[in-house]
Amino acid sequence: MAEWRLAGTLDRCPPGNLLETEVDGHRLVLANVDGEVYALLDRCSHQEFPLSDGELDGTSLECIYHGATFDVCSGRATGLPAIAPVKTYEVEVRDQEIYVQIDG
DSSP: OEEEEEEEEGGGSOTTOEEEEEETTEEEEEEEETTEEEEEESSOTTTOOOGGGSEEETTEEEOTTTOOEEETTTOOEEETTOOSOOOEEOEEEETTEEEEEEEO
């Protein structure tokens, strides 16, 4: 059963920024797009490099290692060399704290 877990705080992930975090052994990257926070597995589907090292441009996250791009809202691969999506997680912001839903 999925449970909500604290992943970070809004002050550590302001709009336009990424935040690398670990929740219950899951390495995640949080992306703040104009105040809306998204959570993805912190691993590029192309060669498993950390997406948290990448660059956020609007809703697009670019892996700096080979240039693959992903939509942070859906995890969908939007640019080669990646063709597979990245796992996403449900997010809730409560009193400036970011929670993600993790499968238990």
